[in-house]
Every structure is written in C-alpha cells, then in structure tokens.
Amino acid sequence: MDAGSRHQSQPTATLHMTKDGKRSSVQTYLADSVSAKNPDGSKKFPLDIRTNCLVSKVLFDHRDHGKPKAVGVEFLEGKSLYVADPRFNKDKQGIKKHAYASKETVTSGGTFNTPQILKLSGTGPASELKDHSIPVIVDLPGVGANLQDNYGFGVVNKAAMPFNVFANCTFGAMRPMSKNKENGIYLYGGPLKFSGFFPGYSRVTEPSAWTWGVLKQHPRNHGSKAGTITLISDNPRAVPRVRFNPFAEGAEKDLEAMVESVEIARKIIMNVAEPTGPFAEQEPGSEVDTTSEVKQFIKNQVFSHHATSTCKIGADDDKMACLDSEFRVRGVDGLRVVDASDFPRIPGSFPVILITMVSEKASDVMLKKYDKSNESF
Ligand SMILES: Cc1cc2nc3c(=O)[nH]c(=O)nc-3n(C[C@H](O)[C@H](O)[C@H](O)COP(=O)(O)OP(=O)(O)OC[C@H]3O[C@@H](n4cnc5c(N)ncnc54)[C@H](O)[C@@H]3O)c2cc1C
Structure with a gap:
C-alpha cells in the first residue's frame, strides 16, 4: 500500500506493498534493517541474517518443571536442502547446527511450513506426532488445521488485434458487489494471458490477450472442513502434505458469486467495439455455456496463492487455537508464530x-514486553 498513491481513493483491494511507485517486500525491509547504520558508522540494529539454513525443529528446555521453554532452533546448513527446491540433491544432507535465543524464538515459516516445523518440534496433534514417532511436547490439535485460501481463476480472451493502446499500461481494477450481497468478488483486468500460476507462467506473452482475473475472497470452506497441512514424514527436508479441500463447505454460494463474475467479464468483453473487438474467449471458452458448465470450469481451474490460517490465534476455550492474542504458542513458553498462519479466518x-x-x-507486543522489563533484545 502506497499512502502517497493517487490510487488510494479508488474502491479497490490493496494488491502489493509499494513505496514511491516501486514494489517493496519483506526482503527490502530486512535488507534496509541489516545495512542501517548509526551516525558513527556502527550497525544500527542487532540483526544478523543467515541464509542456506533449513530449520528442522524448535529446541525446548524442560528443566524448570513448568511449561517447556523454547530456547532456540536446530537447523541444517547447506544449499537447497528442501525437496521442493529444483536444485535439491538427496545426497547433500547439510550440517546439523543449533542457534540459541537469548529471549524468545519466533517462527515465520509461512502457512505450509510453520505447522510442519511445529509438528516436527513436538507441538501439534498428538496422534499425528505419534504416527511419526515424534515425542509430544504439547498436544495442539489446531496446528496444521484450518487451511484457507481465496479462490482464483482467469477468464482469458484474445482480441482481434494487439493492443497498441496498452503498450505502457498497468493493471486497472473494479470490484462489483455480487447479487448475493457479497462484497467478496474481486475482478481485475489486464492485457495478459493468465490462467494461473505454473512454472514459466510469467513468460507467457500474447500481445492481444486480455484476462479478467477473478478472486473469490472469504470462501466458505473454513472451520472443520477447511484444508490441512499434515506430515508425510519426520524428515524436515520433505514437503508436508497440503490438502486445500476446496468447495468442501458453502460451495453453492461461492460458486454462484464466481459464475456471476464470469457473466460480468463476458458482458464487458462482448461490448468492445472494432478494431480491438470482437474478442474470442479462450477460457472458459464459448463451449462452456450453461451455469453448471461454468461452475465445473471454475472448480477445475481455481488456484491457490493466498493460503493462510494453519496456526490460528484464538480464545482460551477454543481447543483448535494454537496461539494466544500475543502470538504465543499455547502450552509452551518462549515461542511465537508470526506469519500468514496466524489469521483465524482468511483476511480475504x-x-x-x-x-x-x-x-x-x-x-510492538514484543518490544513492549521488553521495554517494560527494561530489557532489550
Ligand atoms: C504465486 C503467488 C503470487 C502471490 N501474489 C500476491 C500478491 O500479488 N499480493 C499479495 O498480497 N499476496 C500475494 N501472494 C501471497 C503472499 O505472497 C503470501 O501470502 C505471503 O508471502 C505469506 O507470507 P508469510 O510471511 O506468511 O510466508 P512466506 O512469505 O512464505 O515466508 C516464509 C519463509 O519461511 C521460509 N521457510 C519455510 N520453512 C523454513 C524452514 N524450515 N527453515 C528456514 N526457512 C523456512 C521460506 O523459505 C520463506 O522465505 C502470492 C503468493 C503466491 C504463491
């Protein structure tokens, strides 16, 4: 979100972090922080970044007979140690090392890997941990449950001629309210061919393509029918099993809103005059005509790119809540989770x-704690 942007007054979702019109990210923030200097040239923040490290588990200390206390992490040092990395080589095992925390440990492995790390550490559903012979530190049934994602797909068209007028065009956006009164459909258009994410998707060029991207926000498959992240093995180098369970709950209403967005996209594109028009619809394609055909197309096409909620914050009496309101993992001390897995409900x-x-x-929560006790990190 760029506070200075003239686009802020438009009724649109925020897509990216930008500063002065340029994309910004966590990487930018970390790079700026690690290189920041005091006026005397000394390092401003006590931050070290270590790359090529794969965390295999959180380490716990049980000595004070209270709650187990997280004291750091075990990790494997080496390049491309995770099997999902295309450069993965099973013979390169990495070197096992430990990093200890002076105060607390924070995991930010994301929606898929934070639950994996917590489970490998013994903090997760007891029965699943036992299946993998992982000693149970605390039984947290909610770790890896509640996986949610927006539904995304594209309505792809080909114009009668390339768009010279769009030579330097950026995305425009509009957000219609659906008939079933949901403010949860986001329809965004651009001169590109985009059916979803696959290796090489960003290199697909088609000078006369126009795609309406559809995002169904707040889909209804949450709660007990939401997706799951479960362990395939106790090997930290293996990927966990990801089950999205799309359309397991509330499918009819979600699909109704998405069918409506296809109708809107088609209506707009049908009205484009020559010479850019008429457009030929490539996806779903003119043969996908009836409501049930469009629904089936959507079910086949929807892709994931906003996965959240697999380690949710929740109330004390919610047995599926993994974290309290201060991001602390329940049942242990000294461990927090800060990433997209925290959201109890996908933010949309x-x-x-x-x-x-x-x-x-x-x-803020952590700084306040240590400011109060007059300690610093
Ligand atoms: C293709 C795609 C396009 C997207 N486009 C947009 C967009 O336009 N706008 C938008 O708002 N969102 C977008 N998103 C969603 C957004 O990128 C994610 O929601 C967001 O990055 C999640 O942040 P996070 O910090 O929870 O996890 P991540 O960004 O996934 O960060 C987790 C980090 O932990 C590291 N990690 C994991 N396991 C370990 C381990 N065991 N040891 C060490 N490190 C580990 C990972 O390498 C990663 O760097 C997109 C997502 C995808 C996949």
Whole structure:
C-alpha cells in the first residue's frame, strides 16, 4: 500500500506493498534493517541474517518443571536442502547446527511450513506426532488445521488485434458487489494471458490477450472442513502434505458469486467495439455455456496463492487455537508464530499488507514486553 498513491481513493483491494511507485517486500525491509547504520558508522540494529539454513525443529528446555521453554532452533546448513527446491540433491544432507535465543524464538515459516516445523518440534496433534514417532511436547490439535485460501481463476480472451493502446499500461481494477450481497468478488483486468500460476507462467506473452482475473475472497470452506497441512514424514527436508479441500463447505454460494463474475467479464468483453473487438474467449471458452458448465470450469481451474490460517490465534476455550492474542504458542513458553498462519479466518484480500500489519503488531507486543522489563533484545 502506497499512502502517497493517487490510487488510494479508488474502491479497490490493496494488491502489493509499494513505496514511491516501486514494489517493496519483506526482503527490502530486512535488507534496509541489516545495512542501517548509526551516525558513527556502527550497525544500527542487532540483526544478523543467515541464509542456506533449513530449520528442522524448535529446541525446548524442560528443566524448570513448568511449561517447556523454547530456547532456540536446530537447523541444517547447506544449499537447497528442501525437496521442493529444483536444485535439491538427496545426497547433500547439510550440517546439523543449533542457534540459541537469548529471549524468545519466533517462527515465520509461512502457512505450509510453520505447522510442519511445529509438528516436527513436538507441538501439534498428538496422534499425528505419534504416527511419526515424534515425542509430544504439547498436544495442539489446531496446528496444521484450518487451511484457507481465496479462490482464483482467469477468464482469458484474445482480441482481434494487439493492443497498441496498452503498450505502457498497468493493471486497472473494479470490484462489483455480487447479487448475493457479497462484497467478496474481486475482478481485475489486464492485457495478459493468465490462467494461473505454473512454472514459466510469467513468460507467457500474447500481445492481444486480455484476462479478467477473478478472486473469490472469504470462501466458505473454513472451520472443520477447511484444508490441512499434515506430515508425510519426520524428515524436515520433505514437503508436508497440503490438502486445500476446496468447495468442501458453502460451495453453492461461492460458486454462484464466481459464475456471476464470469457473466460480468463476458458482458464487458462482448461490448468492445472494432478494431480491438470482437474478442474470442479462450477460457472458459464459448463451449462452456450453461451455469453448471461454468461452475465445473471454475472448480477445475481455481488456484491457490493466498493460503493462510494453519496456526490460528484464538480464545482460551477454543481447543483448535494454537496461539494466544500475543502470538504465543499455547502450552509452551518462549515461542511465537508470526506469519500468514496466524489469521483465524482468511483476511480475504491480497494478504501481504495484512501480514505486514500482523508483523508490526507482533513487533510492538514484543518490544513492549521488553521495554517494560527494561530489557532489550
Ligand atoms: C504465486 C503467488 C503470487 C502471490 N501474489 C500476491 C500478491 O500479488 N499480493 C499479495 O498480497 N499476496 C500475494 N501472494 C501471497 C503472499 O505472497 C503470501 O501470502 C505471503 O508471502 C505469506 O507470507 P508469510 O510471511 O506468511 O510466508 P512466506 O512469505 O512464505 O515466508 C516464509 C519463509 O519461511 C521460509 N521457510 C519455510 N520453512 C523454513 C524452514 N524450515 N527453515 C528456514 N526457512 C523456512 C521460506 O523459505 C520463506 O522465505 C502470492 C503468493 C503466491 C504463491
């Protein structure tokens, strides 16, 4: 979100973090922080970044007979140790090392990997941990449950001729209210061919393509029918099993809103005059005509890119709540989770800004704690 942007007054979701018109990210923030200097040239923040490290588990100390206390992490040092990395080589095992925390440990492995790390550490559903012979530190049934994602897909068209007029065009956006009174459909258009994310998707060029991207925000498959992240093995180098369970709950209403967005996209595109028009619809394609055909197309096409909520914050009496309101993992001391897995319910919009806000809040909570006790990190 760029506070100075003239686009802020438009009724649109925030898609990216930008500063002065340029994309910004966590990487930018970390790079700026690590290189920041005091006027005397000394390092401003006590931050070290170590790359090529794969965390295998959180380490706990049980000595004071109270709650187990997180004291740091075990990690493997080496390049491309995770099997999802295309450069992965199973013979390169990495070197096992430990990093200890002077105060607290924070995991920010994201919606898929934070639950994996917590489970490998013994903080997760007891029965699943036992299946993998992982000693149970605390039984937290909610870790890896409650996986949610917006539904995304594209309505792809081909114009009669390339768009010279769009030579330097950026995305425009509009957000219609759906008939079932949901403010949860986001329809955004651009001169590109975009059916979803796949290796090489960003290199697809088609000078006469126009895609209406559809995002169904706040889909209804949450709660007990939400998706899951479960362990395939106790090997930290393996990927966890990801089950989105799309359309397991509330499918009819969600699909109704998405069918309506296809109708809107088609209506707009049908009215484009020559010479740019007429457009030929490539996806779903003119053969996908009836409501049930469009619904089936949507079910086949929806892709994930906003996964959240697998380690949710929740009330004391919610047995599926993994975290309290201060991001602390329940049942242990000295461990917090700060990433997209915290949201009890998917926030709906494109999530990066909201994750940044959560991170700012978590920083405030931690700084307040240590300011109060007059300690510093
Ligand atoms: C293709 C795609 C496009 C997207 N486009 C947008 C967009 O336009 N706008 C938007 O708002 N959102 C977008 N998103 C969503 C957004 O990128 C994510 O919601 C966001 O990055 C999640 O932030 P996070 O901090 O929770 O996790 P992540 O950004 O996934 O960060 C987790 C980090 O932990 C590291 N990690 C994981 N496990 C370990 C381990 N064991 N040891 C060490 N490190 C580990 C990972 O390498 C990663 O760097 C997109 C997502 C995808 C996949």
